[in-house]
Every structure is written in C-alpha cells, then in structure tokens.
Amino acid sequence: MAGEVELQIELKNLVRTYDNVHAVEDVSLSIPSNQIFGIIGLSGAGKSTLVRLISLLEKPDSGEIYYDDERVDSLAEKELIKRRRHVGMIFQNFNLFSSRTAGQNIAYPMEICRYSRDEIESRVVELLDLVGLSDRKNAPISTLSGGQKQRVAIARALACRPDILFCDEATSALDPKTTQSILALIKDIQKKMNLTVVMITHQMEVVRDACDYVAVLSEGKVVEQGPVKELFSHPKTNVTKEFMSHLVSNTRGVTEEGVVLWSDFPAHYILRFMDNRVETPVISHVVRRYDVSFNIVGAGIQKVGDIKVGTMVCDISGDDEMVAKAIASLKKRGITVEEVHV
Amino acid sequence: MSSITPAIWRLIWQSTLQTLQMVSLSTLFSVILGLPLGILLCITSPVSQGGLRPRPVLNEVLGRVVNILRSFPFIILIILLFPLSRLIVGTAIGTKSTIVPLSIAAAPFVARVVETALKEVDPGVVQAAKTMGSTDLQIVFKVLLPEALPSLVSGLTLTIINLIGYSAMAGAVGGGGLGDLAIRYGYQRFRTDVLLVAVVVILVLVEVVQFAGNRISAKMMSKR
Numbered sequence: 001m002a003g004e005v006e007l008q009i010e011l012k013n014l015v016r017t018y019d020n021v022h023a024v025e026d027v028s029l030s031i032p033s034n035q036i037f038g039i040i041g042l043s044g045a046g047k048s049t050l051v052r053l054i055s056l057l058e059k060p061d062s063g064e065i066y067y068d069d070e071r072v073d074s075l076a077e078k079e080l081i082k083r084r085r086h087v088g089m090i091f092q093n094f095n096l097f098s099s100r101t102a103g104q105n106i107a108y109p110m111e112i113c114r115y116s117r118d119e120i121e122s123r124v125v126e127l128l129d130l131v132g133l134s135d136r137k138n139a140p141i142s143t144l145s146g147g148q149k150q151r152v153a154i155a156r157a158l159a160c161r162p163d164i165l166f167c168d169e170a171t172s173a174l175d176p177k178t179t180q181s182i183l184a185l186i187k188d189i190q191k192k193m194n195l196t197v198v199m200i201t202h203q204m205e206v207v208r209d210a211c212d213y214v215a216v217l218s219e220g221k222v223v224e225q226g227p228v229k230e231l232f233s234h235p236k237t238n239v240t241k242e243f244m245s246h247l248v249s250n251t252r253g254v255t256e257e258g259v260v261l262w263s264d265f266p267a268h269y270i271l272r273f274m275d276n277r278v279e280t281p282v283i284s285h286v287v288r289r290y291d292v293s294f295n296i297v298g299a300g301i302q303k304v305g306d307i308k309v310g311t312m313v314c315d316i317s318g319d320d321e322m323v324a325k326a327i328a329s330l331k332k333r334g335i336t337v338e339e340v341h342v
Numbered sequence: 343m344s345s346i347t348p349a350i351w352r353l354i355w356q357s358t359l360q361t362l363q364m365v366s367l368s369t370l371f372s373v374i375l376g377l378p379l380g381i382l383l384c385i386t387s388p389v390s391q392g393g394l395r396p397r398p399v400l401n402e403v404l405g406r407v408v409n410i411l412r413s414f415p416f417i418i419l420i421i422l423l424f425p426l427s428r429l430i431v432g433t434a435i436g437t438k439s440t441i442v443p444l445s446i447a448a449a450p451f452v453a454r455v456v457e458t459a460l461k462e463v464d465p466g467v468v469q470a471a472k473t474m475g476s477t478d479l480q481i482v483f484k485v486l487l488p489e490a491l492p493s494l495v496s497g498l499t500l501t502i503i504n505l506i507g508y509s510a511m512a513g514a515v516g517g518g519g520l521g522d523l524a525i526r527y528g529y530q531r532f533r534t535d536v537l538l539v540a541v542v543v544i545l546v547l548v549e550v551v552q553f554a555g556n557r558i559s560a561k562m563m564s565k566r
C-alpha cells in the first residue's frame with residue numbers, strides 16, 4: 001500500500017434525517033482517488049441515502065462533502081449541475097431511456113453538455129467499443145439483456161469523461177456470471193481512465209472481487225473500514241462477520257472460488273486461515289491438546305486480493321469447556337472463528 | 343318519411359366537414375393550452391409524486407382550476423363562454439365560435455392526461471438524467487415527454503374522441519356540424535333518417551380516430 005494517496009472525496013460528519021429517522025448518522029469517510037472504494041451495508045443501513053448525498057442528488061442536513069478540495073454540498077443550483085456533469089453513475093435497474101436506442105442513450109449526456117454532433121457520433125462509437133457492444137448501436141433498449149443494459153449504462157456514465165463513477169447496487173439485478181463480467185469491465189475502465197469508483201452494494205462478493213477499500217455501513221454509521229484484505233483477514237465487528245458468513249452460505253456447493261461443501265449438515269463454526277497459516281497443522285494440534293473432535297463439512301481456499309484465505313466450515317464437539325478453550329486457542333493463533341447460528 | 347335527397351346529402355357532407363374543422367382546431371388549441379398546464383402540474387407536484395420543482399400552493403391552485411373546469415357541464419360552459427367567443431371570433435354562433443368553448447373545455451382534460459402520462463415515467467430514469475447534470479428544462483423536453491410519448495398519444499386519442507362528442511353537443515346551441523344537423527333536421531323536423539346518418543358518421547369518426555391512435559401508440563411501443 002505504498003504510494004501517495006490523494007484524498008479525492010472527503011465526507012465530514014454527514015447527517016441526513018427523514019421524518020425523525022436517521023438515515024445517515026454522522027458519516028465521515030475519506031475516499032481515495034484512483035481506487036475502487038466499496039460501501040457495503042444491508043438494506044436500510046443508509047446506503048441509498050449516502051449515495052444520494054455523495055452524488056449530490058440530495059443535500060445533507062449537516063456535514064460537508066469535498067471533491068478534492070472543493071466543497072460541493074453547498075453549491076448553488078447552476079454550479080451543482082456543472083459539477084454533476086463530471087460525475088458518472090450507474091444503477092441497479094440501469095435506468096436507461098426506453099425512448100432511445102443504445103447509441104442514443106450514450107449520446108444523451110453529451111447532448112446536454114452541448115458536444116458537437118460529430119463529436120457525439122465518434123464518441124458513441126468509441127464508447128460502444130469500450131464496453132463491447134459495437135454491433136448494438138441502433139438496438140432498442142428492450143432488446144438488450146441485463147448485462148448489455150448495464151454496459152450501455154456504463155458507457156453513458158462515462159460519456160462526458162467523469163472523474164468519479166458511482167455504482168449503486170450495479171450488479172444486484174444480474175446473475176453471478178454477468179456480475180463477474182460487469183465487475184471486470186469496471187475494474188478495467190477504472191485503470192484505463194484513472195477513475196475514482198465508489199461501489200455501493202450489499203454483496204460481499206462484489207467487495208471481495210472488485211474493491212480495494214471498503215467501509216461497512218450499519219444503521220447509518222460506518223462501523224468498520226479499511227483495505228479489503230485487512231477487513232477479510234481480521235473482521236472486527238459482527239456486522240462484517242455476518243457479511244462474510246453470507247459469502248460462505250452463498251457458496252453452498254461447488255463454487256468458482258473452490259469452497260466445497262460436501263454435506264448440508266448444519267455446521268456451527270467457520271474458521272478462516274490467513275495466508276501464512278494455511279500450511280500449519282493447527283487443527284491437529286488443538287485436537288490433541290484439548291481432546292475435541294472436528295467434523296469438517298466443507299472447506300476451500302479463496303483469494304482475496306493478493307492473499308489466500310482458507311475457509312473451513314465445521315463442527316467442534318466435546319466437553320463444553322474444552323470446546324471453548326479450543327476456540328480460544330485457535331483465535332490466539334490468528335485464526336478467525338465465526339460462530340454460525342443455525 | 344321522405345328519402346334523403348342529394349341536397350340533404352350535401353348538407354351532411356358539409357356538416358361532417360364542419361365537425362372535422364371544429365374537432366381538429368379545438369384539439370390543436372386544447373393541446374396548446376393543456377400541454378404546458380399538464381407539464382406545470384407535474385413538475386410542481388410533491389417530490390414523492392415525481393415533482394422536479396415542488397410548488398405546493400401553485401400546484402393546489404392549478405389542480406383546483408382544472409377540476410372545476412372539468413366538472414362543469416359542457417353545455418353550460420358554452421353559454422358562459424358566449425362573451426369570450428364573441429370577443430375572439432366576433433360571433434357566438436357557428437362553427438368557428440364553438441371552437442373557443444371546445445378548446446377551453448378540453449384543455450383541462452389534456453392537462454390531466456399530460457400530467458398522468460409524465461408522472462408514469464420511471465422515476466429512476468429521471469434520477470439518472472438528474473445525476474448527469476440535466477437542467478429541469480432538459481428533463482422535461484428530452485426525458486419526460488419522449489419517454490411518455492406512447493401514453494401521450496393514447497391520451498390525445500381520448501381527447502379527440504371526447505371533442506367529437508362535445509362538438510355534437512355544441513349543435514344544441516347553434517354550433518354547426520353533425521350534432522347541429524342531427525338536432526335541427528333529425529329531431530326538430532322528425533327526419534329520423536338524417537338523425538341516423540349523422541349518428542353513424544359520428545360513430546365512424548370515433549372508430550377511425552380510435553383505430554389510428556391505437557396503431558400509432560402500438561407502433562411506438564414496438565420500437566422500444
């Protein structure tokens with residue numbers, strides 16, 4: 001994590017309340033430039049409101065938002081519209097114009113920014129090529145698949161060369177395979193255009209597969225944040241741990257990450273082994289020392305960023321006291337033990 | 343009962359032309375009056391209903407005016423608007439002067455049709471247009487109206503059909519057209535055959551407009 005990190009988006013003590021309900025409660029975040037920053041939270045955690053605040057669609061009740069060093073939450077209408085033209089955004093439901101073809105959708109932001117006709121024409125072709133839809137320029141939106149629609153939406157968001165791209169649950173309406181291809185496209189574009197990408201999601205796999213940094217949002221507050229790798233290896237809060245357990249329960253059966261569950265028997269524990277401990281015989285040691293037995297239901301190795309995370313789904317049985325001691329011992333050795341409530 | 347002479351056929355033809363003139367011109371004027379009103383009703387409505395620029399008081403006042411005009415019995419409206427017709431057209435009777443009350447009666451209907459059609463546009467699409475930095479004017483003319491076009495066409499079809507009906511009613515107070523013919527010849531002179539022909543022509547007009555409207559709307563939808 002060397003290199004200087006310029007603070008591209010800075011949120012300070014944001015508060016937004018609807019009818020006495022704190023949708024966003026005192027959120028402060030630094031979103032570095034030229035990175036993919038994830039904001040994860042369950043529905044109702046305040047994600048959508050936070051997005052509407054950061055993308056300047058709504059004003060906070062209090063708090064400040066900075067893009068680079070420019071304060072943007074208090075801009076006047078005219079300046080606000082100008083600023084929004086340098087912000088790209090894609091949505092869960094794509095939000096494409098049904099009255100326009102794929103190409104015309106991409107042309108829209110350039111039309112309102114008063115690009116010349118020739119410029120629009122050539123940029124549309126260029127963008128369609130970028131998202132891999134060169135042959136669908138004149139296609140009506142309804143004839144496109146979900147993944148293609150999101151590609152058109154991405155091209156449209158990038159049309160006026162924004163410096164920020166917001167993705168609001170951009171892959172939540174897509175199947176896993178399409179999700180992967182859209183995430184790959186976003187990662188690719190982020191590098192090519194040096195974009196600051198903010199991804200709002202409730203899917204841990206999106207964070208795992210695409211983000212560099214992540215903030216966990218719960219009940220309108222940021223409860224945990226940091227580089228994705230760190231969060232995965234040492235989740236601190238229960239909210240984060242719960243998200244991680246979803247990741248495993250989502251991967252019931254064979255998955256591309258290689259976590260294999262060979263029994264549907266409800267196991268009570270998920271152990272996570274980080275990089276350096278993948279090859280140590282910790283389990284054998286614990287079994288011998290505390291006289292407990294492990295019933296392993298599933299296991300596999302997942303890659304998070306550059307590090308390997310071994311995941312083991314298992315039951316630990318024996319004397320209650322001994323089980324507790326065994327777990328403590330595992331934790332002492334840097335293994336994350338999550339209890340699954342079944 | 344005598345048969346319909348060529349002279350009467352000519353009369354029917356002239357009445358049909360008068361009806362077409364009344365209906366087409368009053369459609370035009372009611373759209374000119376109703377479209378901006380409908381757009382205004384939509385954008386001044388509360389944010390929860392898709393209002394871009396909520397103006398509660400203005401919205402309430404406009405809504406009330408539209409409701410009052412719409413609940414007015416048309417025949418009374420024509421009589422009340424005699425002075426206005428005289429002022430604009432110079433006379434209160436005949437085809438041209440009927441266009442004034444027809445347009446004013448249909449304008450609030452058009453306004454509601456436009457308002458409803460615009461409010462049906464997916465709020466997500468409007469949000470997307472907003473995040474891209476569209477001005478309100480751009481959202482209305484480049485997003486809301488094009489997106490709502492098929493339902494606007496359906497609404498316009500309904501307006502024209504309403505106006506055909508209204509224009510027939512205007513015949514009762516000397517408005518000209520097929521309604522006038524049906525009342526003066528068919529009813530007052532007991533020419534049931536003329537009455538019947540007038541009614542059939544009106545029915546045919548309504549059917550043609552409905553058919554054309556449906557076709558245009560369907561064709562638009564098929565291209566989306």
